[in-house]
Amino acid sequence: MKPIYLDHAATSPLHPKALEAMMPYFSEHFGNPSSIHRFGRTTRHALDEARSSLAQSIGANPDELIFTSGGTEADNMAITGYVLKNKKKGNHIITTAIEHHAVLHTCKALEEQGFEVTYLPVDEKGIVSLAELKRHVRQETILVSIMYGNNEVGTIQPIEEIGAYLKEYDIAFHTDAVQAYGTIPLDVEQLSATFLSVSAHKINGPKGVGFLYAKKGYDLKPQFYGGEQERKRRAGTENVASIVGFAEAAKLAVAEIQEKQQRYLEFRERMITVFREEELEFSVNGHEVDVLPHVFNVSFKGVNVESLLVNLDLAGIAVSSGSACTAGSIEPSHVLTAMFNDSEKAKSAVRFSFGYGNTIEDIEKAAKETVQIVKRITSF
Ligand SMILES: Cc1ncc(COP(=O)(O)O)c(C=O)c1O
Secondary structure: OOOEEOEOOOOOOOOHHHHHHHHHHHOOOOOOOOOOOHHHHHHHHHHHHHHHHHHHHOOOOHHHEEEEOOHHHHHHHHHHHHHHHOOOOOOEEEEEOOOOHHHHHHHHHHHHOOOEEEEEOOOOOOOOOHHHHHHHOOOOEEEEEOOOEOOOOOEEOOHHHHHHHHHHOOOEEEEEOOOOEOOEOOOHHHHOOOEEEEEHHHOOOOOOOEEEEEOOOOOOOOOOOOOOHHHHOOOOOOOHHHHHHHHHHHHHHHHOHHHHHHHHHHHHHHHHHHHHHOOOOEEEEOOOOOEOOOEEEEEEOOOOHHHHHHHHHHOOEEOEEOOEEEOOEEEOOHHHHHHOOOHHHHHOEEEEEOOOOOOHHHHHHHHHHHHHHHHHHOOO
């Protein structure tokens, strides 16, 4: 039986066209882009092209992009790089309780270095309130980091309103757009973003590459020391093949945004219809409208999520839970815990995430299989 992959928010398959674009950079085009000879010039040209096209996809200038090893490094670079460079201006950072650990753990590490961090709460749909943010902004606030769309429940934050407010007060604004990029059109000017993180492997690009958009005039303390690559902002020979594959995947992802949105919302509706028809007791987590179309998080009443995941895997369906499995015990995720008082709901949540290659038939099959398993494991 053909397995059905519904875990695209964790990572996604490499698009064949991205792979094709990458191949020559593993063989004949191997030059170091910093070399001045023809071998170097060829890869420099490829790097420049990729940078321009990726910058265009978010309305940025090419020199505002810093290539990184992925979303984690981009988040670390924006937060640590900015606050260490600007600590004379203040020592207060604001973020939210539902960020990815690349942001949360970075903030925790900075607390140990004397920075103060406010973790904003969210409502039961996972939304941060602008009013709450305004209440916490103070003289010493130098950076706010709020994700665009959540990786577990898909909820989209009011980024444009937050950006406009922070711009007025001249406070730097970072948004982790790792899950939103390629599914939602993004424009850094419209969002008033100072920093924006993106990762290639969520959009059918290769793993281990991403970028940080850093607005001109906002300097960062480098996290690596070495050569002068990336305008002295990130030392190390560029991962040319992956960057070329990233740019190709991004072109395809951005060109298909409208079509994907429609398709994934249809998948979501189809699953809900099957669950309703089969009279499952379930609740959809996250916002109904302000949601990333590819992320669908559901709690099934009375379900042991570990057992559901194992049974789905045996049936060939790959999904993930909103929980981190540590040493055999499943802890409810920090995102769901921040959203709900009801720990049962947090403990019985499953994330289906859609992407390249999924068909409506796959979705129908996965939904029906889920129904059977849920009924089976809750019947005793
Ligand atoms: C919202 C978000 N931020 C950051 C990351 C980290 O990205 P990467 O895996 O490229 O380091 C992820 C990946 O799961 C993510 O979903």
